[in-house]
Amino acid sequence: MHVPLLQSLSPSSISVIHHQTAHHNLSVYHLRLHHVQRSSSFLTSRGRLSPTRIAHYEDTSSTHLAADRMIENVRFAGDFNLGFLDFVEDHPKIDWVGNCNELNAAYAADGYARVKEGTLGVITTTFGVGELSAINGIAGAFSEHVPVLHIVGVPSTIQQKVKPMLHHTLGDGRYDAYYKAAQQFTISQASLTSKATAAAEIDRVITECVVTARPVYLMLPTDMAYEKISAKRLQTPLHFEPPANDAEVEGFVLDSIVKLVEEAEEDVIILIDACAIRHGVKREVEELYRRTGFPVYSAPMGKTAVNEAYERYGGIYVGSISNPAVKEKVESAKLILSIGALKSDFNTGNFTYHIPTQRTVELHSDITHVQYARYPGLGMKRLLPKLTARLQPFHEGARLLDVPKFKLVVPKEDNEIISQTWLWPRVGQFFRSKDVVVTETGTSTFGVLDIPMPCGSVFVSQILWGSIGWTVGSTLGAAFAARDLGMGRTILFIGDGSLQLTVQELSVMMRWGLSPIIFVLNNSGYTIERYLHGRTRKYNDITNWKWTQLLDTFSSVGAKSKSYTVRTKSELSALLDDPEFAKAEHIQLVELIMDKEDAPRALKVQTELSGLTNKYTA
Amino acid sequence: MHVPLLQSLSPSSISVIHHQTAHHNLSVYHLRLHHVQRSSSFLTSRGRLSPTRIAHYEDTSSTHLAADRMIENVRFAGDFNLGFLDFVEDHPKIDWVGNCNELNAAYAADGYARVKEGTLGVITTTFGVGELSAINGIAGAFSEHVPVLHIVGVPSTIQQKVKPMLHHTLGDGRYDAYYKAAQQFTISQASLTSKATAAAEIDRVITECVVTARPVYLMLPTDMAYEKISAKRLQTPLHFEPPANDAEVEGFVLDSIVKLVEEAEEDVIILIDACAIRHGVKREVEELYRRTGFPVYSAPMGKTAVNEAYERYGGIYVGSISNPAVKEKVESAKLILSIGALKSDFNTGNFTYHIPTQRTVELHSDITHVQYARYPGLGMKRLLPKLTARLQPFHEGARLLDVPKFKLVVPKEDNEIISQTWLWPRVGQFFRSKDVVVTETGTSTFGVLDIPMPCGSVFVSQILWGSIGWTVGSTLGAAFAARDLGMGRTILFIGDGSLQLTVQELSVMMRWGLSPIIFVLNNSGYTIERYLHGRTRKYNDITNWKWTQLLDTFSSVGAKSKSYTVRTKSELSALLDDPEFAKAEHIQLVELIMDKEDAPRALKVQTELSGLTNKYTA
Known part of the structure; x- marks a missing residue:
């Protein structure tokens, strides 16, 4: 075509x-x-x-x-x-x-x-x-x-x-x-x-x-x-559609999947991952989960592929690192329809999926897995609409499945320290529809996982490749794209260590009049590495730059920017609630003073898992 | 061995x-x-x-x-x-x-x-x-x-x-x-x-x-x-000597070279290039030129391989871009002993050596060329001492060859603009024995070529690879090496455009208490590119950072640094003559305000040559 x-x-x-x-x-x-x-x-x-x-x-x-x-x-x-x-x-x-x-x-x-x-x-x-x-x-x-x-x-x-x-x-x-x-x-x-x-x-x-x-x-x-x-x-316009599926194989596979759903007595969940976004099937997937009513979850790399405000969306599944309620729901389902999975270490809680292959159907861009069977060449773009049509009749049963709400709860803490536990839900309240949220690999990506994002917002992270410093360039590109698409604000969360790799690109954002909000988590070095190895090592320290001078130094005379240092919960809340700040009309940098050894829940669990399989301790 | x-x-x-x-x-x-x-x-x-x-x-x-x-x-x-x-x-x-x-x-x-x-x-x-x-x-x-x-x-x-x-x-x-x-x-x-x-x-x-x-x-x-x-x-200690030369071939080649020197009636010059430094034969080469008295010149990439204060050193040969006196002396010699040549475009004035192969002997680390003949495996490390012994008897004739002095002359100009023509000889006066001078590919490397450097100083540049931004990291490494070796100051010349690529490494210099002097040629963008293509193009513009804020922004509270903006010849001379500045006891950055379209002589000649062979104008 x-x-x-x-x-x-x-x-x-x-x-x-x-x-x-x-x-x-x-x-x-x-x-x-x-x-x-x-x-x-x-x-x-x-x-x-x-x-x-x-x-x-x-x-x-x-x-x-x-x-x-x-x-x-x-x-x-x-x-x-x-x-x-x-x-x-x-x-x-x-x-x-x-x-x-x-x-x-x-x-x-x-x-x-x-x-x-x-x-x-x-x-x-x-x-x-x-x-x-x-x-x-x-x-x-x-x-x-x-x-x-x-x-x-x-x-x-x-x-x-x-x-x-x-x-x-x-x-x-x-x-x-x-x-x-x-x-x-x-x-x-x-x-x-x-x-x-x-x-x-x-x-x-x-x-x-x-x-x-x-x-x-x-x-x-x-x-x-x-x-x-x-x-x-x-x-002759170029042809960007994936190749057609073999009709006979496709029919066979559809029958197989329907049979598995029947055998599962409609106790089915849908798990969305990165390739659902990258290979352009978000709309097809939405049709599937809305028309069937099957509960839907997301892997970290698939976050915001599904509207996180959707009533039958349950949150992020990441193996043993998952919120326990999510883990229980996903792992107890009789059938998992996995769409666009990229099962990397970090995207799966260090390979801790407890989902037997026997209970899994995996749809990919160029292959389909049904339990142990492989169907190379059978791509999801063309398969999904047909699958939705075949599964729609099950929706009444599917609706009976309970989906605990993926909720935003800001914990009460009786001190003013900006903790990881408090920070992420608090900034979660700040997010709006159509915001683009970019998080650096490290505490930021882990932190945002537990936070539901508003409808239409977009989560951008690099969980498989994990090249630190990536978010600075990526935010520049994302902010251009957001502007072109008429989206909302572009918001970056990055650590002090990561920002040092690629800092000069802030200059280009200003040159183009882009207005991202950049939160710099100043926790005195490579906190994620401290958790992994060498908690008190010098090699996890960095020079403490004068972060709030960066924007001014990297801009021409007269360029508009604003920088803040925030040390307490009250200060941060006041800033987030300030409508001038929230409007994001010009670039803003917020230095958040945080504890050197604090880390989000998911990161702590992950490092414990890593310790169990640590080859260094032999 | x-x-x-x-x-x-x-x-x-x-x-x-x-x-x-x-x-x-x-x-x-x-x-x-x-x-x-x-x-x-x-x-x-x-x-x-x-x-x-x-x-x-x-x-x-x-x-x-x-x-x-x-x-x-x-x-x-x-x-x-x-x-x-x-x-x-x-x-x-x-x-x-x-x-x-x-x-x-x-x-x-x-x-x-x-x-x-x-x-x-x-x-x-x-x-x-x-x-x-x-x-x-x-x-x-x-x-x-x-x-x-x-x-x-x-x-x-x-x-x-x-x-x-x-x-x-x-x-x-x-x-x-x-x-x-x-x-x-x-x-x-x-x-x-x-x-x-x-x-x-x-x-x-x-x-x-x-x-x-x-x-x-x-x-x-x-x-x-x-x-x-x-x-x-x-x-068993490691063995780092190059492999032995075949004695028979070596003897034959030595005879051939001696014969050529005789036929040239001692009208011989020595031309030193990069690989004389990199393959560790500086001392062997010095023996050769001192004992024979043959006039010695250097290619750009070989600059400071020879002590530039040596009385029989004539300066830099770079094909048609050479100072005319150097060009005449080198190209009229009856025999050229070329040592460690890397004949890249930029190192040869855009491939404009006017030296016939018939009059050339080339010594390399792993091959020797005598006129058109190739002797693979015959390396210079072992050949050079033997060659020196064989050529030493010619020294009386060689001494008669005149070598115009490679001189440092600061031109008089009746204005206060810091011109390229004036800048390089003026900073040349500032250089001292044992300084390490690092120049960025661009106007800086071209500028320094015409300036003799003091005995024992070292020139560092990347003329073949030419990756801009390289000098910032390279200066960090060079400054460590200089400190280890008890050498003098490390001095960097870099353009505003190049510094933007790798600027964060200034932070590491300060963290380690290194004290380079960094001259930033602020000429509003990519001047070398303006000469090559797109003189008034926007793509040759950059954001004009607040250069003198860089060191402070990239350092911890209390780190010692000093930055200057210099707009006139008098101001620069005063600064260079200030003993406190010259001592270089902590890191210093000097922003030099220069004209956007000014360029060193050698660069201008090079761009004219490039124009002649420009494939774009087809």
Whole structure:
């Protein structure tokens, strides 16, 4: 099935610039640019803007633009793609965004794609130095199923043959080393070395990026950025639907699942995880749980895939770390319909699911498991609507199942210390519909798990990949996406240790007038690590920066920002209740002074589990 | 030939911890630690410090330490090596250094190894997220021949077989993906999965690291960090000498070179480049030029390999970009003895050497070229002393060759603007013997090329790899090395654009009481890029931070630092002449307000050359 891009990927606008002219320029995939220059270079293949080239560009641009579509979060780095950058800056539909470094930009592209579901994140970097600086961010997108297009400006096609000892090379003529590294962390790659195949290659990698929800890698040689190619392929919209399921297998599997539900006497729960979001089946899943009435729970990575205010939603299931009521309900169910699971250590309470395979049906983007049976190629996107239709008749029985409410309770504590136990429900009261809440791996992600979030709000975290510092770039991307989608505030929770990795990106938020609220948990170092190992070790200490000076230091004269240090419960409550603060009209940073050894409940339980299986103690 | 480590690698202390006990622990290669925590994680293979393990360690440590030797700049990151970290923190000869992020740490290890010649830089990171964040720094060390040992804490040997979906994995069971990427950027790799082979593997990669002056990659599984193995191999010191030359070939080549020198009627010059420093032949080269009296020049990457105050040193040769007097002398010589060349674009004035191969002898670490002939395996370390002996008789003729002096001249300008033309010679006057001068790729590196540096001072730059932001981490490592070696001040020149990439590492300098002087060239963005492409483009602009607030913001209360903004020539001269400033007793940052479109001479010439070969203008 071929569908126009804009319709196929809802609700966001996306993806490929369609040119209606007879030819189009290869520099076509972009909208918002995350940019950092790598001013390192003297390159034989480029130089100053020439009149010839400008003319070349103007030939086509005026007619290009009307039909342009967008890929967001493109970001440039340096000399091997400066030429391409001109097209971008001149493009009326592209916002140029300059990042401070490539890793932060990759994080931003990832965060953007997560919030603007169905959209690609796009990052552009330069050969070698730029792309390798970003590679951890790309690998994270691979790990967590986030579609990111990485465009790398590379030396010209001639240089790739001759292999001179250019800057940014390894000095030994291996021009393919970065490509080989990228192959490990992207689902598909293309090098645009031929006019004849370039368009098809671009279409191929973009399609694979969206369909698989994984990063892809596109090499754009300096000379190719200026080539003109036929626009014929652009008459055919790209096809982003997953492949059709085999009808016979699908029918067999549907029968099997219905039979299991019958045998379970309708004592069935639905468990939602990350891939339900990433592979775009949130609406199909909602149909399933609303029409059947089966109780629904979420894994940590699936948090907010389900509207957490829904009356038959029970909260977060994370194995032995779960709230005991949730644990009991999930583990005692006769059948679990698991959707989009990513059963990583942290997402499962250290592999403590007590759910026998015999009682489980797992739906994935490209495979279905029914008990022990595997059905490769049977994807959930097409299976889910049919499953909903078949299970709907069970809804009367399903409604009888009791679902204890996932409640927000702020505990009473008779002191003024901002404890982890008190903090998370208290900020939970501050959250509003449509807020985007980004939490750093560490105490923040653990803390928010126990807090129900309002309808329409979005939880963003990186639980499988777990690269600390990720949230700063990710918040930048998320805030752009939230602005584009007309969502609410973007709120970041991050520890003092994590913020040090990627702090400069605060500057870019201010440059673009974004207005996130950034809570910095100042607990004197790496608290999560203290729980894991080396409670009093020096290696868990950090320098105590002057946190409330950061925004001012990283901004131009006159930029608007506000910073606060908050030491007590009363102070924090007063701030959260201040309507001026809550409006979030400009960027705000709140330093929360907390105890060095305090940690959320879930984190404490997790570390106890880790201790039991600790290989170090042998 | 086997020599004890301390003697084989002069002048630094280095490298392998030798245990005199019957067994030793695998956690053995370290001294100074660059550390960042990645607090992301819940790991089944580790937990809290257990009494068992402490005892285990103490069994051996007391006797280990007496014989310990050192590898510096080790740096840890996070959870898959927290156990190993305990050994390090408890080690009396190890300074623990916490970096803000992994890329900065890799840069620091690189900078450390460059200044402390003959020493390994060591960085330790965690699996996936940590090692990939560092990979651009490792690749740069590969490109520029810097010996860096990268120790990666990885999941336990059992987990590597079972391949659970741990945090920091790609979620698809590919536990070898990071290793495959690392293979592209390291000369040798080892995974310590067996007690039987671990010691030999450690010895092998360290030897290859030092002998080839390239990074190596060592995987340390969590469980293996606590294993005890036989210390027998430690009775045999490692052998870091390059392999012997074939005597017959060597004799033939020496005869050939002598014949060429005779035919050139002693009109011979010596051209020194990067690998003369990296492959440890500075002293051999000095013997050669002093005993023969041949005029000596340096390529940019070889700057300060030769004492720049030496009377027969003529300055920097960089093809068409050279000072015309240098260009004429070098290119008219009848024979050029080139030592340790790395002929990259930027190091050769965009490949504009006008030296015919027929008039060239090239000595490298592992090959010799005589005119068109190649002699693989014939290395310069052993060849040079013999060559010096054979060429010494020519010294009377050689002395007659005139060498125009490489002079420091501060131009008179009738305005107060801090111009590039004026700045570099003026700071040249500020340099002292034993200073370490680090310059960022960009206007700074170009600017310093034309300035002779005092005897014993060291120039540090990254001209082939050219990763901007590198100098901040590198300065941290260089400052540690300078302190260890009893050298002078560490002075960094960096642009406003570059500093934004890696700025947080200033914090680590202060934490350790290092006292570099940091000149920030505030010229409103990426000036080098403006010259290359997009002179007035927005993508070459950056946010103008409040530079003089950085040090205060990134330090704990009470840390000593000073920052200055300097707008005129008089102000800068006064500051440079202030003895308090020049003493550099604590960290100082000097913001230099400069013109957006000003650039050093060499940069302007380079950009003109680039324009001629610009592939973009097609």
